[in-house]
Amino acid sequence: MGDIAVEVWGKRHYSLVCSCCSKKYADDGVMLTCPNGHEPALLQTEYTEKNFTPVQEDEGIFRYRHWLPVVREIPGSGRPVVFRSERLSRLVGIPDLWVAFNGYWPERGGHLETGTFKELEAYTVLGRLPEDPVVLVVASAGNTAAAFASVCSRYGQPCLLIVPEVGLGRLILPEVLHPSVRLVVLEDADYADAIALSEAVGKLNGFQLEGGVRNVGRRDGLATVMYSAVEAMGELPDFYFQAVGSAAGGIAVHEAAKRLMAAGAPSNASKEGLPRLFLSQNESFAPIHRAWQAGQRFLVRGSVEDDKRAVRRAFADELTNRFPPYAVHSGVYDVLVESGGDVLAVDGESARAAREMFHDIESIDIEPASAVAVASLLSAVREGRMRRDSSVLLNVTGGGRARRARDHSPIQAEPSLRIASLGPLEEAVNQIAGLFSVDLQIS
Numbered sequence: 001m002g003d004i005a006v007e008v009w010g011k012r013h014y015s016l017v018c019s020c021c022s023k024k025y026a027d028d029g030v031m032l033t034c035p036n037g038h039e040p041a042l043l044q045t046e047y048t049e050k051n052f053t054p055v056q057e058d059e060g061i062f063r064y065r066h067w068l069p070v071v072r073e074i075p076g077s078g079r080p081v082v083f084r085s086e087r088l089s090r091l092v093g094i095p096d097l098w099v100a101f102n103g104y105w106p107e108r109g110g111h112l113e114t115g116t117f118k119e120l121e122a123y124t125v126l127g128r129l130p131e132d133p134v135v136l137v138v139a140s141a142g143n144t145a146a147a148f149a150s151v152c153s154r155y156g157q158p159c160l161l162i163v164p165e166v167g168l169g170r171l172i173l174p175e176v177l178h179p180s181v182r183l184v185v186l187e188d189a190d191y192a193d194a195i196a197l198s199e200a201v202g203k204l205n206g207f208q209l210e211g212g213v214r215n216v217g218r219r220d221g222l223a224t225v226m227y228s229a230v231e232a233m234g235e236l237p238d239f240y241f242q243a244v245g246s247a248a249g250g251i252a253v254h255e256a257a258k259r260l261m262a263a264g265a266p267s268n269a270s271k272e273g274l275p276r277l278f279l280s281q282n283e284s285f286a287p288i289h290r291a292w293q294a295g296q297r298f299l300v301r302g303s304v305e306d307d308k309r310a311v312r313r314a315f316a317d318e319l320t321n322r323f324p325p326y327a328v329h330s331g332v333y334d335v336l337v338e339s340g341g342d343v344l345a346v347d348g349e350s351a352r353a354a355r356e357m358f359h360d361i362e363s364i365d366i367e368p369a370s371a372v373a374v375a376s377l378l379s380a381v382r383e384g385r386m387r388r389d390s391s392v393l394l395n396v397t398g399g400g401r402a403r404r405a406r407d408h409s410p411i412q413a414e415p416s417l418r419i420a421s422l423g424p425l426e427e428a429v430n431q432i433a434g435l436f437s438v439d440l441q442i443s
């Protein structure tokens with residue numbers, strides 16, 4: 001990797017374990033699924049270190065390196081900032097309310113340059129990769145692409161980013177793209193289309209599908225939200241609030257909470273001590289909410305056209321994953337059941353009001369998804385869903401983008417290729433292969 005020296009540790013201090021058949025694997029840095037022929041299941045990490053041992057002198061997420069699936073430390077990472085907001089607590093009516101802020105907010109110590117918690121994922125995924133250079137293939141609604149574009153550009157990691165056009169506005173970056181980082185924009189398409197194309201490209205020699213929620217690097221990177229919270233709070237929260245598209249963050253903090261509990265982290269929550277996950281979605285497009293409220297393990301499928309219309313009406317388009325990992329073993333359904341959680345839906349008006357309220361209180365801008373989470377917390381309290389003396393962790397998954405644009409002069413990333421209407425995937429795959437140097441193409 002790259003033009004900049006990174007610290008490499010070599011040996012992997014963890015194994016991968018299948019959440020379905022329990023088979024254990026040595027990680028090769030890119031493995032995404034268990035090869036045994038059973039129903040879809042997530043792989044999980046099992047670390048040699050059983051205690052929670054943050055590296056005190058490290059301020060970025062590699063502070064939690066003993067519980068990250070990485071073989072190298074990539075310099076420059078930030079981490080979630082966890083704090084108590086007295087004014088927000090008073091307004092919500094929950095004295096023990098904590099905010100995990102992911103984004104740019106230098107006064108509070110927030111240094112995620114692309115403004116969302118996706119940056120935690122990008123650093124961990126890159127830290128997990130094997131030595132051989134491959135082109136990492138990432139599909140994204142926008143925020144993930146911004147995070148990978150920024151981190152891969154800085155460290156010269158070859159990367160292909162596929163985003164629907166609606167997400168392009170989020171790719172406003174600290175620096176211009178490195179020549180080995182290529183951006184492909186799909187016009188008149190959504191996140192699910194980007195995923196389909198990425199899976200086709202990922203099959204080419206020299207390309208490696210990053211894999212989204214299936215990548216343990218992604219989830220354990222997001223787990224640092226819970227690690228940071230427990231360091232600040234001194235215990236696990238009773239409730240956890242987050243707005244979700246794929247709900248990778250929800251799954252990740254649940255896995256983190258289990259790991260922390262096994263290491264002896266105090267907790268006074270009701271159901272087996274694990275924080276209850278209160279996840280939220282846009283009311284206009286809420287596949288996880290719909291399936292959960294119907295009490296079923298499988299997503300309720302609408303027609304593609306109906307789904308696409310609903311996606312366009314959503315307040316927070318970054319939450320509009322049409323295929324979240326709901327039914328998969330140890331996926332969204334399982335973590336909701338295990339944690340005694342729930343899924344709420346939030347309308348655009350409530351989310352807008354919540355965003356303004358947060359800005360008035362804290363003088364920092366938050367992303368639409370974070371506004372949905374704040375609104376869901378307000379409605380849960382109003383409906384008496386929790387005791388007032390509960391401890392609550394609110395994940396503000398993104399913020400400070402406008403603030404950063406004022407402080408610095410970020411640059412709009414330029415696409416290498418625009419695909420006007422996605423026809424047969426083969427054609428698009430060939431166009432994309434042509435963007436990268438010939439020696440990557442063996443087949």
Ligand SMILES: [Zn+2]
Pocket residue numbers: 018019020021022023034035036038041
């Ligand atoms: Zn298995």
